[in-house]
Amino acid sequence: MFRPMHELKAADALAFTFDGRALTARAGDTVAAALLANGVQACRQTPVSGADRGPYCMMGVCFECLVVIDGVGNRQGCLVPLREGMRIETQAGRRQPDSVRA
Amino acid sequence: MNTLREIGQLAEHYDIAIVGAGPAGLSAAARAAELGLSVLLADENPAPGGQIYRAITTTPVADRSVLGEDYWKGGALVTRLERTSAAYAPGCTVWSVAPDEAGGFELGLSLGGQARLVGAGQVILATGAQERPFPIPGWTLPGVMTAGAAQIALKSSGLVPSGRTVIAGCGPLLYLLAGQLAAAGANIVAVLDTTPRRNWLSALASLPDFLRSPYLAKGLKLMAAARRELAFRTGVTALAAEGSGKVTGVKVTRGGATETIPCDALLLHQGVIPGINLSNAAGCAQHFDTVQHCWTPTVDDWFASSIPGIAIAGDGAGIGGAESAALRGEIAALDAARRLGRISEAERNEKAAPTRAELARSLRGRRFLDLLYRPAPQFLAPPADETIVCRCEEVTAGQIRDTASRLGVTGPNQMKAFLRCGMGPCQGRLCGPTVVELIAQVRGVSPAETGYYRLRPPVKPVTLAELAALPPTESAVKAVVR
16 A cells, blocks of 8 residues: 555665564564555454554554554554564454453 | 663653654753753654654655655754753653642653653643544545655655555645655545635635735645646545445545545545643643634643643644744743743743744734635534544444434533543544534534543553552552551
8 A cells, every 4th residue: 555665775674574474664664654565454453343444643643553563462553663573463353351361 | 962762761850841852842842951951852753853844864755855845944953952961752652741749740651661750840741733533434444544644654664655545635734745745656646625615705804914924835836736736626525435444435525426536545634633632631721722623722822731830832732833833842941941940031031032023923824724724514523424433432423413412412521421432542532523523513502612521641551560560659658558
């Protein structure tokens, strides 16, 4: 859905994963921007109806870009700078009792 | 400037704490530091500039003409701050501001996953603006974003929408963004202008002032370029985003006829409103501004709020634009120094005089823009029942209207109890104005009479672990240990 204006130089590239998929993005991008640059449109499902949502405001206001980052849920992707090796996952709707670690 | 990257680097106490590193916060911090105050400038973003000067020190967009000369003016604000001794904490979220026992304030902050409570004698909130919610059917579909979001992606990451892009709404930023995205190579298939034609009548009385304003030349240039180069359609009266799982088109009604324009991205914009969550939660009085049509914190000539010691500078206290925000930051900082006893009232007035003159000039013509780009009623209170209003809790316009009329709900706080609107993670930022508008419409009263959400800290999510790790204060220990 978004493309970078300038080609990504190898020196500026950071490797990360989204739901296990290996991706790269520019050092300096936020997590939300890195996902948009890789064609990821939906990064969470709502806890109410399970509908797909993607980044909406990119400035920390709307909470639509919530993702799981390195195992920590409900992070605002648009406020977190991307780091090398980050493990990013879809924030999948409402948590079920059996998915919570004892 | 001393950049703090870890929460442990923050001092216990500052003369003044400033929240937000946009034009208002940067200027306030620089001025306060130049007057010899110890300053903390806390900002949620990774780099200074706020949204208008987003990523001004880090943007990968090298071609200066893409973002325009006005954008690059932001660099001077950062350079000025860099020459001072102010402490600047990027990536730092302020989630609470409360009075402390010493007559100052205690700020709750998080940085790098750790929380701290830090003291400040004076506080300036420079939290800026957010885009006005623009609820239309389908606005929650992935691929629908605010125009500001696309601008942020462009400024901070050099990203451009890659497919067929439609821009819809009204306001000066809409034309600016259309021009910037076109210059960056986006494929803009339509610009859908929702400015109501009758707005010209109400705005006309303010035209003479606008003709002498700094906005004029700028605005005309933007408008002319957008109209010349882009598929511009005016008089749009209804919009709906269509698609399943993601946006694939936008349904447009103009002049009584409806058509669907296929698109891969839909960028919405309906002007900007003050971001009031922190000031509201801190207990600062607010009122409904009928010209700008939004809730606005009530401030005096020095941008002091109803709580002595808390000032609100920049667009967070009423929309005036980047230039005015910087000037308002200066003035608020001078008054904070006076309150701290560092300068006299006479010194404050003398230093502020030239800034005040500039401020008056920068705001000239604002009223014309406010009245001309006032949103049409159907975009403030969506007529289609299925339109989602509270995006977090998925509450629709129909549910809110129904609850207001059948159960006689009189205000947004009562509505929360019935429908949970405003109780999701965004804390009403994306639904508050619309919920107020819908209740007002059903009851036949004004938004001012309807009121707004009573917000409470923390205004941003903070983990229980962060709170639990806070060192207990003496009074907190005394309260539970006997």
